Amino acid sequence: MKAAVITFPGSNCDRDLAVAFEQAGAQVSRVWHKETRLPDGLDIVGIPGGFSFGDYLRCGAIAARSPIAQAVTGFAERGGHVLGICNGFQVLLEMGLLPGALLRNAQLKYICKPVGLRVETTQTPFTSAYEQGSVITLPVAHHDGNYTASAETVAQLEAEGRVAFRYTENPNGSVNDIAGIVSENRRVLGMMPHPERAFASIHGSTDGRGLFDGLIGAFAPA
Numbered sequence: 144m145k146a147a148v149i150t151f152p153g154s155n156c157d158r159d160l161a162v163a164f165e166q167a168g169a170q171v172s173r174v175w176h177k178e179t180r181l182p183d184g185l186d187i188v189g190i191p192g193g194f195s196f197g198d199y200l201r202c203g204a205i206a207a208r209s210p211i212a213q214a215v216t217g218f219a220e221r222g223g224h225v226l227g228i229c230n231g232f233q234v235l236l237e238m239g240l241l242p243g244a245l246l247r248n249a250q251l252k253y254i255c256k257p258v259g260l261r262v263e264t265t266q267t268p269f270t271s272a273y274e275q276g277s278v279i280t281l282p283v284a285h286h287d288g289n290y291t292a293s294a295e296t297v298a299q300l301e302a303e304g305r306v307a308f309r310y311t312e313n314p315n316g317s318v319n320d321i322a323g324i325v326s327e328n329r330r331v332l333g334m335m336p337h338p339e340r341a342f343a344s345i346h347g348s349t350d351g352r353g354l355f356d357g358l359i360g361a362f363a364p365a
């Protein structure tokens with residue numbers, strides 16, 4: 144599997160995401176946001192967590208207008224896989240690759256703690272290594288993780304089985320306890336919790352590893 148990880152000024156999980164991809168067996172390129180092209184032959188683009196452009200304006204809004212953004216959008220529109228974690232999820236919403244928005248947490252506080260997540264569907268390349276309905280623990284670290292969307296959009300996400308992960312105890316006020324969603328073609332995943340921070344036993348949980356293992360499996364030569 145060939146992966147690229149984008150770095151914006153203020154990204155702080157780009158290296159962690161690259162290491163997780165690498166340790167799962169991927170070949171990883173690091174791409175600075177000022178690039179206008181992605182490397183050839185990519186299977187997946189990772190948009191990491193952090194505080195791109197200092198979270199000025201809305202989180203992710205400036206990053207979504209970076210030079211590399213058009214290349215990422217084009218890649219996704221051609222059926223490429225994209226994984227956005229935390230700030231990466233915020234960027235994907237601002238790019239319009241996923242529906243809805245992430246508001247300030249309901250309690251207006253930054254939250255940094257492990258949370259329980261139910262795997263709601265295994266019918267995505269990101270979740271295929273998990274068991275349907277299993278509960279995993281991943282850390283969250285955000286102040287704008289309160290997912291919202293119109294009632295029609297939420298109903299559509301639910302009806303199409305596009306909620307990938309749901310909080311077992313809602314930490315931020317997200318509608319329907321939504322922690323992560325996929326695009327209509329199921330190849331773009333945005334999620335607030337951090338699987339790359341629960342990858343190795345030294346992290347205290349390895350529950351995030353399944354996401355990377357699932358991806359490697361999805362791109363394994365037949």
Ligand SMILES: NC(=O)CC[C@H](N)C(=O)O
Binds near residue numbers: 194287
């Ligand atoms: N860890 C992160 O990616 C932080 C995301 C975002 N900037 C927030 O605090 O909501």
